[in-house]
Amino acid sequence: MARIPPGLIINPAPGVRYKVPAVKKLTKELILKDKVKFQKNRLGAATCLTEMSLMMACWKENDFKDSACAKEITAFHKCTEEATKERRGVKEADLKGVVQEGRLTSRNINKLLQRFPHPVKPH
Amino acid sequence: MALSMVRNPAACQLYRISAQRRGPALEQVRTVVWHETYQEPVVDKEYYRKPEEIDDLTHTRPVRSALATQSTSVFNYPEVTKFTSYVMRKGDRAVARSIVEKSFEHLKRHQIKKYHEAAPDEKPYIDCNPVRIFHTAIDNCKPAVGVKSVKRGGKTYQVPTPLTDNRRRFLAMNWMIAETRENRDWPTQSFAKKLSSNLLEAYQEQGKVIKRKYDLHKLADANKAYGHFRFW
Numbered sequence: 001m002a003r004i005p006p007g008l009i010i011n012p013a014p015g016v017r018y019k020v021p022a023v024k025k026l027t028k029e030l031i032l033k034d035k036v037k038f039q040k041n042r043l044g045a046a047t048c049l050t051e052m053s054l055m056m057a058c059w060k061e062n063d064f065k066d067s068a069c070a071k072e073i074t075a076f077h078k079c080t081e082e083a084t085k086e087r088r089g090v091k092e093a094d095l096k097g098v099v100q101e102g103r104l105t106s107r108n109i110n111k112l113l114q115r116f117p118h119p120v121k122p123h
Numbered sequence: 124m125a126l127s128m129v130r131n132p133a134a135c136q137l138y139r140i141s142a143q144r145r146g147p148a149l150e151q152v153r154t155v156v157w158h159e160t161y162q163e164p165v166v167d168k169e170y171y172r173k174p175e176e177i178d179d180l181t182h183t184r185p186v187r188s189a190l191a192t193q194s195t196s197v198f199n200y201p202e203v204t205k206f207t208s209y210v211m212r213k214g215d216r217a218v219a220r221s222i223v224e225k226s227f228e229h230l231k232r233h234q235i236k237k238y239h240e241a242a243p244d245e246k247p248y249i250d251c252n253p254v255r256i257f258h259t260a261i262d263n264c265k266p267a268v269g270v271k272s273v274k275r276g277g278k279t280y281q282v283p284t285p286l287t288d289n290r291r292r293f294l295a296m297n298w299m300i301a302e303t304r305e306n307r308d309w310p311t312q313s314f315a316k317k318l319s320s321n322l323l324e325a326y327q328e329q330g331k332v333i334k335r336k337y338d339l340h341k342l343a344d345a346n347k348a349y350g351h352f353r354f355w
Binding site: 043044045046048049052053055056059060064066067073076077080083084087 | 267285341343355
């Protein structure tokens with residue numbers, strides 16, 4: 001007896017067809033790998049926005065003259081320098097394996113999975 | 124370590140992150156003719172005056188030759204060398220160097236003439252050093268913020284961003300050279316002469332290069348509401 005598909009229309013009108021959903025065959029084994037996909041770094045937030053807005057407010061007052069706003073400009077540059085240093089420090093710490101902010105990166109997870117591999121391996 | 128500040132590895136960027144989605148992430152852009160064992164030379168007189176401290180085997184390794192642009196002379200200014208590189212076309216450094224030196228000569232002549240024609244109380248305020256004028260002019264042309272295109276929801280926004288020191292220096296020098304190249308009364312007015320007049324204008328915070336910097340600042344100020352679109 002042929003398989004009766006769901007949604008079968010008895011005596012369909014000429015030109016009417018019904019679809020049979022394909023049955024998926026499992027070719028892969030249900031065994032997890034000892035690796036996690038590489039996730040790009042979480043998108044950071046914009047830094048030094050307050051310094052930038054202060055600088056721009058000063059510019060608006062002084063008709064965009066840099067000589068009048070020297071203090072704000074140097075403060076902005078200092079802030080950006082510190083922000084880049086921090087970002088680099090975070091990156092270096094991640095390369096060394098130090099966990100940042102209690103959140104594991106894919107690199108850390110892979111290291112842990114290597115130490116505790118899955119006992120059953122795929123063929 | 125005594126030798127920590129010297130013998131740094133070459134700062135040359137050999138690889139670049141490739142723009143293609145498939146294939147290797149890095150693509151080679153340039154090569155180095157020296158073998159890896161060859162060390163960077165130390166271009167510093169004081170280093171050679173001290174007795175050499177031998178605590179590892181680096182003294183057995185051969186040393187690369189220094190670039191022609193590197194020098195221990197007091198008259199060698201790295202920023203001027205960088206500017207000459209930007210002026211240079213088709214690798215003709217001799218022509219670029221002569222242009223820059225001629226423009227400095229024009230600057231000096233102009234300033235000395237001004238000095239002799241000035242009143243005695245004005246004389247201390249006239250700077251006759253062309254290199255100092257060059258440095259001040261380039262500093263005046265450096266933008267404080269830049270602008271970067273960020274795509275959000277199908278629309279491209281110009282987001283104000285901080286710039287690195289190298290990028291700011293490049294923009295200032297590039298604008299100066301671009302402004303000198305265009306709007307020139309060639310061949311009656313030479314590149315060196317126009318360059319010296321542009322440098323003098325920038326030194327006094329006037330002129331088209333300064334205006335270009337102000338335009339960038341105004342653009343950043345107009346778009347400051349999109350500052351939060353930055354994710355770096």
